[in-house]
Amino acid sequence: MRYAYFPGCAASGSCRELDDATRGVAEDLGIELVDLAGAACCGAGILQETNPEGALAVNAHTLSLAQTEGLDVLTVCGTCQLHLARAARSLEDPKTRARVNRVLEKAGQDPYRGGVRVRHLLQVLLQDVGERKLAAHVRRPLDGLAVGAFYGCNLLRDPGADAYDTPEDPTSIERLVALLGGNAVSFRARTACCGFHALAVREDLVVRLSAAGLAEARDAGATMVATPCPLCHLVLDARQRKAAKASGQTLNVPILHLSQLVGLALGIDPGRLGVDRHVVPVTPVIEKLEDREVVKA
Amino acid sequence: MTGGTRKIGVFICHCGGNISDVVDVNAVREFAAQQDEVVASTDFRFMCSNQGQARLQETIKEKGLDGVVVACCTPKMYEDMFRGSAKEAGMNPYLLEIANVREQCAYAHRHEPEQATEKAKALVAAQVAKVRNLRPLDVKTAPIHDGVAVIGAGIAGIHAALLLGNAGHKVTLIEKSPTIGGNMARFDKTFPTLDCAMCTLSPKMNDVFNHPNVDLMTYAEVKDAVRAPGRFTLTVVQKPRYVTDACIGCNRCTEACPVSGPKSPIKVESEWNLGLSPRKAIYLPFSQALPQQWTLDADHCYYFQRNHTCGICAKVCPADAIDFTQRPEEVQVEVGAVVVATGYRPFDASQIPQYGFGKYADVYHGLQVERLLSSTGPTNGKLLKKDGTPPQSVGIIHCVGSRDEKYRSYCSRVCCMASLKYAHLIRERTGARVYNFYMDMRANGKGYEEFYQRVASEQVGFVRGKPTRVTDQATAPEEEGKLTIVVEDTLAGVVLRVPVDMVVLSTAMDPEDVDGLLASLKLDKSPDGFVKEYHLKINPTETAVKGIFVAGCAQSPKDITDTIAQAGAAAMSASMFLGSGSMTLNPLVAEVNPDLCRACTRCSEVCEFDAVRVDPEALVAIVDETSCEGCGKCTVVCPTGAITVRQFTKTQIAASIDALAPKAVAP
Amino acid sequence: MEPARVRPEVPPFWVEVASTPGGESIATCIPCEACSSPCPIGALDPGFSLPRIIGRVKAGRRQETLAAEDLWTCTRCYACAAGCPRHARPGEILGALRQLALRAGADGPGPRRARALGAQVRERGRIDLATRGKPSPRRARPAASSAAVRGILDAAEAS
Structure with a gap:
C-alpha cells in the first residue's frame, strides 16, 4: 500500500504531532507514505475565495504530483480532504481541466490528466487496510476507553464520503474505535462544525459551539474525543479552556487525532505520538493503557 | 298495509368500529328485536360491503320483509345504495329508512358511550315507527329530450360541445359575444409548454364551427329557462348584428366606419383588447374570429344614434349584407341537458386603489398583457408602454384580489403560473428587468414547478412580499418618471422601493356575471360566487339540478389543462344522462290530494322552486315532480293538509316523534 | 428604517453572484x-440568517451585503446544503x-484574515493556522513548493 501523503498545513505546522502519529501508524501497518515535495496548501476554502482559479490550479498541481508517482492522495484532515476531493471532482470535467492546465502550463508546471483519488486516512484504514488486518495489529486494546467520535463537518461534505459512510448519520469512527477495542461513544453533535473558520470574526460563537459539542460528548459518557480533522483539534483542544469559561462548566475532555488513537492501540509509545503537545492533558486518561503491557506481535 | 302485520328487519352496522367502539351494538340489536313488528334484528361489521348487502337481501327474501331500518352512517352516504339492494331483493325501496347512529350517536357522543347507546336505540325505535307507517311508492320516469345546450363557447364550452357532438348528441352551443373562443383566444402563449394559444385553440374552434351535430348561436343570450320532466326549454335572445350571413368578410365597412376616428365624437374601446385599442362601430373582434361575420354595435353607431344620418357601411358593402332593420329575436331551444360553461372575467383591479390601476397609464392587468404580447394584439406583439417605448423594467404583482379577505378569499390558481409566463415572455421579448412580487409561489401542475425553475434561472427577480402600493411619487432620482413598487421583502426583512416602467397586476379570476342565467336555471352559487357543483370532491361536474352540468371556470378558477379535463368529464356526465333515455323522478316529493285542495295558491307562493302551480280551470294545485325538492314548505302553509311530501306525512312524522318522545307525556 | 432602494437599470446583484x-x-x-435550521452559527446567533443574506442579494442590496460582517461569521461547514430541495x-x-467582498475591498477581521492567509x-505555500503557540521550526521556513505556488x-x- 502506497499513497501520496498530503499532511496539510496543520499537520505540517501547529499540529505536527498528527504528522508524527500518522507516520508511526503507517509504518506499523505497512503503508508507504510518499511525500509530495512540491505540494502546497489545499486552500482551506480561503484561497478559493481570494483566488478561486488559483486555488483550483494549485490543487491540480498537487494532484498532478501524485499522478507522477502513480498514486492516490492520502489526507489526514477533513478540510484538506474536502477541498482536494472537490478539486479532483471538478477537474474530471475535461473543459475545466483544460482551462486549469493552461494556467499550470503558463506557470511552467506539468498538466494534470485526471483520475487521481483523494482519500482520508479514515477511509484507507477501514477500506484499504481492512478491518481484519487492523484488528490483527492491535497490540494494546483500548479497553474501557470511552471515545467520543467527533467527525466535524468538512470530512463528511467530501463528495466521496458516502463511499464509506452515511454523511447524515456516520458510523465509521465508531466502527474504528470498536476495532481498536475501545468503547465508542456516539452523540448527536458529532457531525457538527467546530467553528474553526469563524475564529477570526466571532471567537465568542466558536467557543460556545465547541463547548456545546464537548458537553454533549461528555454527557454521553465520553472520557475523550477523537477527531479526523486537525482544525477541529485546534478548536476543541486549544480553545477548550475558553469554551469551558464561556459556558460556565468544567469540560476537561482530551482531544485525540484519529492517528494518535490508532497509534495507541497499535502499541506505539504515547510520547512518539506527541500527546504531550496537547493543551488538555491526555495522560490522565490513557495512563491505564500505558501501564498495560503491549502484546508482542 | 294493515296494522300489526308488518315484517320489519333492523340491520345495525359497526362501521368497522366507528360505530361499535362507542355504541353498544349488541344492546341496540336486542332492543330493536323487541320492537313491535320487528321480525329480524342483526348487526354486521360493514353493512355497506358486498356481504352486508347480501345479508340484507337474504333476510328480505327469507323473512319476506316489507320494511327495513339500517342503523348506520348518514343517509347521504348509502341510502340510495341500500334502497337499490332492497329493490333487487323484491322489496319496495321506499320502505327502507336509515337511522343515523354514526354521526348522530358515535361521533357526536364519543365520550358518553352509554348515552350514545340509548340515543341509538331511540333513533332506531323512531325509524321503526316511521317504517310501520310507510307505504310503498311507485317510481315514475320521464323521457329525456335528446338535445343538449352548452352555454358559453370558451375553451370549456367548445371542448364539451365537440365531445357531445362526436358522441352523436344534438348540441346547441350558445355564446353571448360575436365570436367563439372565449378568454383563451386572447392569450399569447400557454404555460408551461409555451404553446401558441391560438395554434391549439383555433383548430377546435373550426371543428366546433363546422360540426354537423353542433348548432352554433353567437351573439345570443339565454334569457329564461323552463324545466319539465326530461326537458328544458331555453328562451334564447338572438341579438341583432345588423349584418346578415351574406357578409363576405371584406372589412370595407370597418375601414369606412367613422366611429373612433381621430375627429369622431363617438369613441369605443375594443372589448377584445380590453380597452387597449379603439374599435369601429362595425367590426370583427379579431382576425380568426368565428363566425367570420361582422357585427354592428348600435349603441355606438351614427346610423342609430344620429337619426339614420350615416349608413356608410351599407353603401360600401359589396355583398349588401348590412340590414339596419334587424331586431332582437327570441328563439326557443328545447334540450334534455344543459352544460354551463360561462367562464371567468378578470377581477376589477381598480377596486384596489393603491395599485394605481386606471390611474397610472402603465399599470395593466394580466389579460391586457396577454393582448400586448400577442401578435394579433394592439401593438402587434411588441410590449410597449403607453408612450410607445419598450419598458426597461417590469414589476409583476401576484395575488391581486386573490387570497385577500377584502376582495376574493380564494386562490385563483393560475396567476402564479401566468405571472411566470409573463416574466419569461417579457424578458425574452424586451430584455427588461422583471420582478415578481409574490406571497407564496404555487406551481402545482405537471411541468409547472419545472417551469418555475426555468424562469428562476432566467434572471427574473423574485421578491416575497405583497406590495403595499404603486406610486409615481419619486423619492430619489432613479424613481423620477417611474412607477415605484413599495414592498417589504419578507425574506430580507426590509422595505424595498423598486422603480419600474410597467406594472402588471395578476388579477383574480372572477366568475362571469351570469346571475340571471343561474336564477332561471335554478342553480346555486357557492360562497365564492362560482356555480355550485353537486359535490366538490366526487361529483364536480353535476349540479343539484338533474340534467344541468358545469364545466370550466364557471365552477371554479382553473387553468386550461384542468378546464379541458373537467369539460370532458362534464360532457361525459351529460352524455350518460342523455343516453339513459329516461329519468327517474324522485318520488319523495310533494303530492296533492285533490279532494282537500281549495286552490288557495299559498303553496305556489312559498315554493322556492316554482314546482307547484294552481290549475285555474280544475282549481287544484299541481306539482311538477322534477322541480320539487321535497322541502315541505308547502305542507306547512297548506290550510287543509291537501299537500304532503311522500314518506313525510304528518302521520309518519308523528309516529317517529312519538317513538322518540318520553313515554309519560302530560295529557 | 430607510427603505432599501432597488436599481433595476443596473444588472441585478444576484446575476453577478450567479x-x-x-x-x-x-x-x-x-x-x-x-x-x-442546520446552520450552527444561526442556532447561536439570531443575527445570522442564510436566507436573509440570500434575500438581501435577491433584493439587489449589493453594498450592504458585501460590507456585512455576517459573511465572515459563516464557518464554511456546508451543513446548509444537505437539506436543500433545489x-x-x-x-x-x-x-x-x-469573493466579491474581497474584490470590492471589504475590510474587517474576516476579510483581513482571508487576505493574510x-x-x-x-x-x-502553506498557511499558519494556529494563531498562538510555539512557532515550530517547520513553520518558520517556506514550504518547498512556494515558488511553484x-x-x-x-x-x-492573470488568466
Whole structure:
C-alpha cells in the first residue's frame, strides 16, 4: 500500500504531532507514505475565495504530483480532504481541466490528466487496510476507553464520503474505535462544525459551539474525543479552556487525532505520538493503557 | 298495509368500529328485536360491503320483509345504495329508512358511550315507527329530450360541445359575444409548454364551427329557462348584428366606419383588447374570429344614434349584407341537458386603489398583457408602454384580489403560473428587468414547478412580499418618471422601493356575471360566487339540478389543462344522462290530494322552486315532480293538509316523534 | 428604517453572484429556509440568517451585503446544503459573496484574515493556522513548493 501523503498545513505546522502519529501508524501497518515535495496548501476554502482559479490550479498541481508517482492522495484532515476531493471532482470535467492546465502550463508546471483519488486516512484504514488486518495489529486494546467520535463537518461534505459512510448519520469512527477495542461513544453533535473558520470574526460563537459539542460528548459518557480533522483539534483542544469559561462548566475532555488513537492501540509509545503537545492533558486518561503491557506481535 | 302485520328487519352496522367502539351494538340489536313488528334484528361489521348487502337481501327474501331500518352512517352516504339492494331483493325501496347512529350517536357522543347507546336505540325505535307507517311508492320516469345546450363557447364550452357532438348528441352551443373562443383566444402563449394559444385553440374552434351535430348561436343570450320532466326549454335572445350571413368578410365597412376616428365624437374601446385599442362601430373582434361575420354595435353607431344620418357601411358593402332593420329575436331551444360553461372575467383591479390601476397609464392587468404580447394584439406583439417605448423594467404583482379577505378569499390558481409566463415572455421579448412580487409561489401542475425553475434561472427577480402600493411619487432620482413598487421583502426583512416602467397586476379570476342565467336555471352559487357543483370532491361536474352540468371556470378558477379535463368529464356526465333515455323522478316529493285542495295558491307562493302551480280551470294545485325538492314548505302553509311530501306525512312524522318522545307525556 | 432602494437599470446583484464561482445555484433558491435550521452559527446567533443574506442579494442590496460582517461569521461547514430541495449550495453562495467582498475591498477581521492567509499561501505555500503557540521550526521556513505556488497563483490571476 502506497499513497501520496498530503499532511496539510496543520499537520505540517501547529499540529505536527498528527504528522508524527500518522507516520508511526503507517509504518506499523505497512503503508508507504510518499511525500509530495512540491505540494502546497489545499486552500482551506480561503484561497478559493481570494483566488478561486488559483486555488483550483494549485490543487491540480498537487494532484498532478501524485499522478507522477502513480498514486492516490492520502489526507489526514477533513478540510484538506474536502477541498482536494472537490478539486479532483471538478477537474474530471475535461473543459475545466483544460482551462486549469493552461494556467499550470503558463506557470511552467506539468498538466494534470485526471483520475487521481483523494482519500482520508479514515477511509484507507477501514477500506484499504481492512478491518481484519487492523484488528490483527492491535497490540494494546483500548479497553474501557470511552471515545467520543467527533467527525466535524468538512470530512463528511467530501463528495466521496458516502463511499464509506452515511454523511447524515456516520458510523465509521465508531466502527474504528470498536476495532481498536475501545468503547465508542456516539452523540448527536458529532457531525457538527467546530467553528474553526469563524475564529477570526466571532471567537465568542466558536467557543460556545465547541463547548456545546464537548458537553454533549461528555454527557454521553465520553472520557475523550477523537477527531479526523486537525482544525477541529485546534478548536476543541486549544480553545477548550475558553469554551469551558464561556459556558460556565468544567469540560476537561482530551482531544485525540484519529492517528494518535490508532497509534495507541497499535502499541506505539504515547510520547512518539506527541500527546504531550496537547493543551488538555491526555495522560490522565490513557495512563491505564500505558501501564498495560503491549502484546508482542 | 294493515296494522300489526308488518315484517320489519333492523340491520345495525359497526362501521368497522366507528360505530361499535362507542355504541353498544349488541344492546341496540336486542332492543330493536323487541320492537313491535320487528321480525329480524342483526348487526354486521360493514353493512355497506358486498356481504352486508347480501345479508340484507337474504333476510328480505327469507323473512319476506316489507320494511327495513339500517342503523348506520348518514343517509347521504348509502341510502340510495341500500334502497337499490332492497329493490333487487323484491322489496319496495321506499320502505327502507336509515337511522343515523354514526354521526348522530358515535361521533357526536364519543365520550358518553352509554348515552350514545340509548340515543341509538331511540333513533332506531323512531325509524321503526316511521317504517310501520310507510307505504310503498311507485317510481315514475320521464323521457329525456335528446338535445343538449352548452352555454358559453370558451375553451370549456367548445371542448364539451365537440365531445357531445362526436358522441352523436344534438348540441346547441350558445355564446353571448360575436365570436367563439372565449378568454383563451386572447392569450399569447400557454404555460408551461409555451404553446401558441391560438395554434391549439383555433383548430377546435373550426371543428366546433363546422360540426354537423353542433348548432352554433353567437351573439345570443339565454334569457329564461323552463324545466319539465326530461326537458328544458331555453328562451334564447338572438341579438341583432345588423349584418346578415351574406357578409363576405371584406372589412370595407370597418375601414369606412367613422366611429373612433381621430375627429369622431363617438369613441369605443375594443372589448377584445380590453380597452387597449379603439374599435369601429362595425367590426370583427379579431382576425380568426368565428363566425367570420361582422357585427354592428348600435349603441355606438351614427346610423342609430344620429337619426339614420350615416349608413356608410351599407353603401360600401359589396355583398349588401348590412340590414339596419334587424331586431332582437327570441328563439326557443328545447334540450334534455344543459352544460354551463360561462367562464371567468378578470377581477376589477381598480377596486384596489393603491395599485394605481386606471390611474397610472402603465399599470395593466394580466389579460391586457396577454393582448400586448400577442401578435394579433394592439401593438402587434411588441410590449410597449403607453408612450410607445419598450419598458426597461417590469414589476409583476401576484395575488391581486386573490387570497385577500377584502376582495376574493380564494386562490385563483393560475396567476402564479401566468405571472411566470409573463416574466419569461417579457424578458425574452424586451430584455427588461422583471420582478415578481409574490406571497407564496404555487406551481402545482405537471411541468409547472419545472417551469418555475426555468424562469428562476432566467434572471427574473423574485421578491416575497405583497406590495403595499404603486406610486409615481419619486423619492430619489432613479424613481423620477417611474412607477415605484413599495414592498417589504419578507425574506430580507426590509422595505424595498423598486422603480419600474410597467406594472402588471395578476388579477383574480372572477366568475362571469351570469346571475340571471343561474336564477332561471335554478342553480346555486357557492360562497365564492362560482356555480355550485353537486359535490366538490366526487361529483364536480353535476349540479343539484338533474340534467344541468358545469364545466370550466364557471365552477371554479382553473387553468386550461384542468378546464379541458373537467369539460370532458362534464360532457361525459351529460352524455350518460342523455343516453339513459329516461329519468327517474324522485318520488319523495310533494303530492296533492285533490279532494282537500281549495286552490288557495299559498303553496305556489312559498315554493322556492316554482314546482307547484294552481290549475285555474280544475282549481287544484299541481306539482311538477322534477322541480320539487321535497322541502315541505308547502305542507306547512297548506290550510287543509291537501299537500304532503311522500314518506313525510304528518302521520309518519308523528309516529317517529312519538317513538322518540318520553313515554309519560302530560295529557 | 430607510427603505432599501432597488436599481433595476443596473444588472441585478444576484446575476453577478450567479456568475461567480460557487454562486451559480442562487438562481434556483426558493424561500424554503431548509438551510436555516442546520446552520450552527444561526442556532447561536439570531443575527445570522442564510436566507436573509440570500434575500438581501435577491433584493439587489449589493453594498450592504458585501460590507456585512455576517459573511465572515459563516464557518464554511456546508451543513446548509444537505437539506436543500433545489441542490442549491447556500454555503458556497456565501463563498461567492466573500469573493466579491474581497474584490470590492471589504475590510474587517474576516476579510483581513482571508487576505493574510491567501498571501501566506502565495508566499510560503502553506498557511499558519494556529494563531498562538510555539512557532515550530517547520513553520518558520517556506514550504518547498512556494515558488511553484506563487507562479501558479499569479498565472491564474492573470488568466
